[in-house]
Amino acid sequence: MIFFDTHTHLDYLAQDLNLSIPELVAQSEQAGITRLMVVAVWAKNFQKVTACSQQARQNVVYGLGLHPLYIQQHTLADLDELAQRLAQRDTHCTAVAEIGLEKGVEAVCTAELWHKQQTFLEAQLALAKQYDLPVNLHSRKSHDTLAVFLKKAQLPKTGVVHGFAGSFEQAKRFVDLGYKIGVGGTITYARAQKTRETIRKLPLESLLLETDAPDMPVFGFQGQPNRPERLKVTFQSLCELRSESPEQIAECIWQTSEALFWHKAG
Ligand SMILES: [Zn+2]
Numbered sequence: 001m002i003f004f005d006t007h008t009h010l011d012y013l014a015q016d017l018n019l020s021i022p023e024l025v026a027q028s029e030q031a032g033i034t035r036l037m038v039v040a041v042w043a044k045n046f047q048k049v050t051a052c053s054q055q056a057r058q059n060v061v062y063g064l065g066l067h068p069l070y071i072q073q074h075t076l077a078d079l080d081e082l083a084q085r086l087a088q089r090d091t092h093c094t095a096v097a098e099i100g101l102e103k104g105v106e107a108v109c110t111a112e113l114w115h116k117q118q119t120f121l122e123a124q125l126a127l128a129k130q131y132d133l134p135v136n137l138h139s140r141k142s143h144d145t146l147a148v149f150l151k152k153a154q155l156p157k158t159g160v161v162h163g164f165a166g167s168f169e170q171a172k173r174f175v176d177l178g179y180k181i182g183v184g185g186t187i188t189y190a191r192a193q194k195t196r197e198t199i200r201k202l203p204l205e206s207l208l209l210e211t212d213a214p215d216m217p218v219f220g221f222q223g224q225p226n227r228p229e230r231l232k233v234t235f236q237s238l239c240e241l242r243s244e245s246p247e248q249i250a251e252c253i254w255q256t257s258e259a260l261f262w263h264k265a266g
Contacts, residue, residue, distance in 0.1 A: 004257035007210035063097025097136030135159035
């Protein structure tokens with residue numbers, strides 16, 4: 001079975017582990033994780049994220065975007081730079097990412113910054129529409145607001161709500177809008193009952209797998225940087241939750257991932 005890790009921060013992982021991108025990608029490939037998407041978080045790492053893909057073009061696509069957790073640092077000039085890079089993108093830039101909303105961290109949720117988060121989200125959704133790209137979305141304690149923006153934006157290529165945690169109703173609303181649900185390490189924790197129940201009930205065609213490496217450690221590996229190889233631990237948990245066979249699950253998720261994030265890369 002082969003897998004596509006649809007949400008990673010390989011540039012940060014390489015730094016944490018003191019490994020090169022080709023080394024990291026080779027290790028992932030050996031474990032069956034043959035494709036990876038690397039997402040940016042701020043303008044400062046646009047170049048590094050682009051380089052990750054250039055160093056491993058057979059395996060790595062990437063997305064550029066401004067993450068809501070760093071909303072204080074983002075400027076209008078960063079948005080201009082993002083627009084410019086998207087206009088001049090290569091075939092391996094297949095998403096606007098990582099963008100979204102963060103309501104779980106007080107420091108970025110003052111009235112002023114919450115408003116700025118929404119302004120930057122709206123601007124980046126407009127760029128995704130302009131350049132006909134899907135989005136890779138961050139959403140913590142903000143699913144209701146995010147759904148309103150997605151409904152308004154009407155993106156032809158939609159995208160994924162990554163590392164989803166939440167209720168079936170919240171997930172279903174994204175799915176009804178055409179979005180996929182990113183299944184990450186959360187479901188490996190028995191205590192995450194609500195999210196596990198959500199992932200169990202959603203249509204298989206709406207699911208993607210991801211690690212968010214080096215973040216979101218899976219159960220049993222807490223305290224260590226998360227790695228693309230650990231996608232298989234999450235896959236194992238997913239298979240325990242679902243009624244389909246592991247082969248069926250892997251095949252369906254592979255097809256969905258390819259269609260969303262690899263179709264243009266070639
Ligand atoms: Zn992320």
